[in-house]
Amino acid sequence: MTYFGLYALQHRGQESAGIITWDGQTIREQRGMGLVADVFEERHLGHQLKGSVAMGHIRYSTTGASLIRNAQPFKVTYKGINLALAHNGNLVNTISLREELENQGTIFQTTMDSEVIMHLVAKYMNGGTPEEAIAKACSRIQGSYSLLFMVDQKLIAVRDPWGFRPLSLGRVGDAYVLASETCAFDLLEAEYLRCLDPGEMLVIEDGRMMSHRYMEPAEKQSSCIFELIYFARPDSLVFDQEVYNARKSMGKILAQECPVEGDFVMPFPDSGVYAAVGYAQESGLPFEACMIRNHYVGRTFIQPTQGMRDFSVRVKLNPVKSMIKGKRVVIVEDSIVRGTTIRTRVKQLRELGAKEIHMRVSCPPIRYPCYYGIDFSSKGELIAANHSVADIGRYLGLDSLHYITIGGLLKAVRGPENFCLACFNGAYPVLPDGGIGKLSLECC
Amino acid sequence: MTYFGLYALQHRGQESAGIITWDGQTIREQRGMGLVADVFEERHLGHQLKGSVAMGHIRYSTTGASLIRNAQPFKVTYKGINLALAHNGNLVNTISLREELENQGTIFQTTMDSEVIMHLVAKYMNGGTPEEAIAKACSRIQGSYSLLFMVDQKLIAVRDPWGFRPLSLGRVGDAYVLASETCAFDLLEAEYLRCLDPGEMLVIEDGRMMSHRYMEPAEKQSSCIFELIYFARPDSLVFDQEVYNARKSMGKILAQECPVEGDFVMPFPDSGVYAAVGYAQESGLPFEACMIRNHYVGRTFIQPTQGMRDFSVRVKLNPVKSMIKGKRVVIVEDSIVRGTTIRTRVKQLRELGAKEIHMRVSCPPIRYPCYYGIDFSSKGELIAANHSVADIGRYLGLDSLHYITIGGLLKAVRGPENFCLACFNGAYPVLPDGGIGKLSLECC
């Protein structure tokens, strides 16, 4: 079940995958670089990863280099106890905590912020229960963390007091299951129960579950709105909200905020398709699916050594020429980070004879980096950080460009006051060590 | 360029791939089982497959077992001449031709019908030009064949007199290119020139091209309409027709022929999406994309050993629950062959609380096998061969089921008299050896 859960959540990270199981006596693990489908083989699931308690992780590297050492779950032993940890999120006070630990003679074997958590837990376990140790360790760390610990046969889940990242609880038969998104539950035919509260700790052992408030929730909850805009799967619930409907609403609000005369609305699949559906319904323009995806473009293909311009962009999507020529095309996108790929696609549409090209974006301009687990930086510089919307429109080669407003966006979600908008407005709920822009672990 | 062309055409066959090149002195080849991305490595394209003339093939096994022996292009030597052949299509008089050749002492090293063509060409080359030999060989074979020969540095393309399978000519810079579908040209930024005529032979050598009518076209042209319905990529032209527009038209005609009261229209992606777009536009019902695809489901995944019902179907698509519950769902499909997968999906929608489920199919009932290269049989029995539409609807668990009519379908294409409709009405343009239902090569 853990394997299938990871399979369903693969979109959240493709760098590495791992599963750890406990069969009552022995802890077993399999971790590797790459996709779930590559890391696990039949023999792992059939024989090797036996046990009645299991946890898995897929990694989308935000801190720490891309190394097998950094694949999670992270496992250690301490006084004969097996401790394992899966961490979704990103700490912001790692540097000062590492310094403090190193002054006590602690060595680090990975570059993950999660290793800091584990050292803290071990220190605090000297004379306490695992639950107490985890609560104390959490009181020391800052940033985003949805954590799942395995302490021999016991599972302990905690969600940070800001509620940055999602974490959902479900039930399949007699067993409790936890996952970042409910699409993992659907595949297992598990029943969705609820989202964990900020500052909540769940302890699961022998089929029983107990809930504790291990820490006061932050004054202002700060769930990541980008999960709803882009990151989560559209068939999931996150933060108890339906992602599909949120995205369609964003498209509808976008159509109200910035309508345009066009022949049809289309997305660049698969990004933006749900907002485009909403935009089309609200605007009354026909929805078309005339950018065709090559379903066989895998993770790698051999680049032409010369001559074929923009090959890696064009190989993935090809426009239907007859649909573009002479048309006023309205494109709905769910976000613009760097803009390079979009620019190539717009240019291609121009060359095919599009009469007008308008773009509507269901996410406000992203102007600030995220310190809580969304790796915008991996996509290069944020174009909106340094350029006006007009400049961006010119750069992309568009006839018009409009973004949804922050206000409009918040109309599309429930509990608008509970979301972190730092990437739009720079209002960081908790500041990183040493201030903004100083976060870097690899230097250590 | 051949590699990228195959990449673009991967949907036409996933069993094996191969490329053969001629560098003025040596013929080079790389063939292997699996996808283009798996068969070729950087070293093949960079160093090993040098040359100024090249041809490639991807195989979708309709005759012949799944073996590396059967990977094409098929290469032989004859009197110091290198002959290579790529064959799209399926012969129907292989058995009698093999018998005739074996009576002359010919041995067969593969189970492909294409080997028969090569033996005939060699026999007829004894005293003639390659062009004459190919023309004579083609006068002996029956069935569907778009062929590309390499005879040392010369490329010779022929299309069968019925025009069953597509074959298009393009130009990139000084070079001529040929491909089954124009999406291969788009990736190369090649200019599309035209479709070959039934009975036409093109000879390309030293950058010059000559066209011959090597055989009278059949009285009635018989292009495969299933290419337009399902098989070709929607961004391609085949038979000089735009696939995307044809599919959207089928959806529109379907909406006229069998409207339904529903809350929205949706496809099971990606099959049926273009007809669904047309249906939605014509009917005025909203288009929704609420079956979510897991983009990381690769060719293989580990099956759960027990318990999870219909796993391999459910892992690929997951419905958005809130969109289904209490709704009247109209699903547009592009074809129903066996129906098993559809049945599972309909059941899943029912369990999520769909109020009504209606299906509209943009292809008439498929009642007869295809002998010309579409492998319906690989998908199991044709449900429409033995069951009424009403029965099928009940089996699939639908509230209503309607197929497009043959007449309606023909309204969506240009030159309706030029298409083979045998899979719908059993009117085979050319009969197989030994009559219908007797075709089998593997027994030899």
Next chain:
Amino acid sequence: MTYFGLYALQHRGQESAGIITWDGQTIREQRGMGLVADVFEERHLGHQLKGSVAMGHIRYSTTGASLIRNAQPFKVTYKGINLALAHNGNLVNTISLREELENQGTIFQTTMDSEVIMHLVAKYMNGGTPEEAIAKACSRIQGSYSLLFMVDQKLIAVRDPWGFRPLSLGRVGDAYVLASETCAFDLLEAEYLRCLDPGEMLVIEDGRMMSHRYMEPAEKQSSCIFELIYFARPDSLVFDQEVYNARKSMGKILAQECPVEGDFVMPFPDSGVYAAVGYAQESGLPFEACMIRNHYVGRTFIQPTQGMRDFSVRVKLNPVKSMIKGKRVVIVEDSIVRGTTIRTRVKQLRELGAKEIHMRVSCPPIRYPCYYGIDFSSKGELIAANHSVADIGRYLGLDSLHYITIGGLLKAVRGPENFCLACFNGAYPVLPDGGIGKLSLECC
């Protein structure tokens, strides 16, 4: 059993391996490039290669390029009959036979001389039994051939009339087994029965065996003496002779023919070890094993990019320094082909302070190429073809160099009149097409 037989015979060829089985209804095959251990997996032996009749082949390319196409057993179908062939040896009239066959319209799919045999057999089977067809085909071919055919469930073995290559018959339980060398029988705990006669055909079917003289033996038998000198495994019988004893005798005769004052005798392992043992025993000099082999040098290792001279030679063997310094070393080798490696090793011994270095070779100078299956040419030019023994000794940096005489060599074997000595004296028992030095298939 076939797999283990190939395993035991791996020294005879490392390019490709294959097994074909017949289970009463279906022929099954697995062929691949590389060693037996790489080509076959558990699933092949456990499930896929079922059957009661089997044959295998390992290829050491003497004609034909190194391609999977050329991996044997070579399998075709002819009139519903499955024909497979494993060929040990090398034909010398392939060019004229190919020409004749091509004039009848035959195409060639491989570059192996074995394909010619198969085409001939098929031609002659038209109206005859397989046995007759094989006999007729053999009357047309010239050169060395130990052949094993599978004709559906029947196995037919033939040995050429000159008796160039070995072929032995054994029995394990109720089953007959055939192999080039008896070391394959030892692994199977099979009983050795006898060597096939030149011109003999064995037919094995349903556990029964019949022997025919399908052709008159050549006037002068011409078994390959290099099998006894170097090629066969020392624990084998070939041509009904014990290889180990033959090699030790060669060493003893060498000690009589050219004694030397030395401190000890040593081989460069593992070549020459048996002759060195014989030399030591006859001369009374101590035998030492002071060139140490690195047992972990596999087929490939990463070459140093700069600086380390002669790395690929030195990595395999390292001398024991203290044994070499100040010593008069007598080295016994079993053959010198090109001499490059030997030269490097001698230089290394000199650098370690050897006082005198004498070499004794248990094979006369190889002056002429072999057309019957030993690929001297793959090892580069034959140094003895163009240089005197004195010159070779100087080139190798030796204090003295002596080869065994042809007369001395013949004293070490039984039936000295029955051996081919062409590589020493140019007396070819059967001349190649177009004369000496013209043999080349790859041009076709």
Next chain:
Amino acid sequence: MTYFGLYALQHRGQESAGIITWDGQTIREQRGMGLVADVFEERHLGHQLKGSVAMGHIRYSTTGASLIRNAQPFKVTYKGINLALAHNGNLVNTISLREELENQGTIFQTTMDSEVIMHLVAKYMNGGTPEEAIAKACSRIQGSYSLLFMVDQKLIAVRDPWGFRPLSLGRVGDAYVLASETCAFDLLEAEYLRCLDPGEMLVIEDGRMMSHRYMEPAEKQSSCIFELIYFARPDSLVFDQEVYNARKSMGKILAQECPVEGDFVMPFPDSGVYAAVGYAQESGLPFEACMIRNHYVGRTFIQPTQGMRDFSVRVKLNPVKSMIKGKRVVIVEDSIVRGTTIRTRVKQLRELGAKEIHMRVSCPPIRYPCYYGIDFSSKGELIAANHSVADIGRYLGLDSLHYITIGGLLKAVRGPENFCLACFNGAYPVLPDGGIGKLSLECC
């Protein structure tokens, strides 16, 4: 150079391999399970493992499970310093040290005793130099250890005060090199300088080397005599002694201690060959090499599912039948641990008709486990621990069996008082935690 050094030392461990380099700024590593040839690829050596300082390790698991986590060199960071460790040997007070460290809140990520060393070094570095910290850490650990540390650009080598394991210093050009055996130097064409002293620390930085006595040597030096008997390569020096000559001397002394009437002397290659050469020279019996090795038996082969007795033993060596029949065979072995394989081989010789079979062993009976790095236990129970020599001879099916005496063995080495003989006489130089027989890390 590190890669080639590991290549030369592969016989010392086949479980995992790793290299760590320092290029002045970045530490780079590649570690993996399996042989050196499998773990490293061209890209690692060419591009990835750049640097002017490097260290490598091959692992032969004596403590710790067979996991990639446990592959060395073991690398951590501490206060911005990169620390790496390669450890040859085995600690005996790991359990008490782990307990002490865990009481301070230390977690363990591997099951290797080497991790304990690293934690100690880090604790002591808080306020001291790396050299002081390593010396302090070494004062806490007991057992066998030849250690190589990399501390950013600095290399620090230490040898334990007992001198259990070898560690040699060499020079190639301007660079110092360190290795367990000198065969690694030969491949690099490095000059051998000397063996490190027990209790010596070498510090190498910027091409300069300094030697310190970091600890008083133990009263009685305890070098492992089994290195000379069996473990080291015969072309190496270890403990400043020539392995080849030591083994030949053991054979000669064995011939003096227990002569026998026989037809010839032979080893079971490759174990015992050097002692057999010595035995033959001293006894005057002829040396024969009539057990033939299959050079293509790799690490794995497919086991026959039924019927073939003792297959895995027989596939490796095959006797020359004619040499065995009716002969009085004298076999020289270098050690008997469990005896199972020897028993099978003796039985095989009997079945081939050997008249008498005598065995002489150049190692005294091994009666006690080794706690310092030789994993006898992996070979099963020690037969000599519980059985008399007469019983062992009967079990092995021999006509006579004699072992070298401890006194005889010591005559074959220089400085006989400096060797550990605990596996023969139970006189352990340093006792394990909790006493003999209690050593176990996996339980933690």
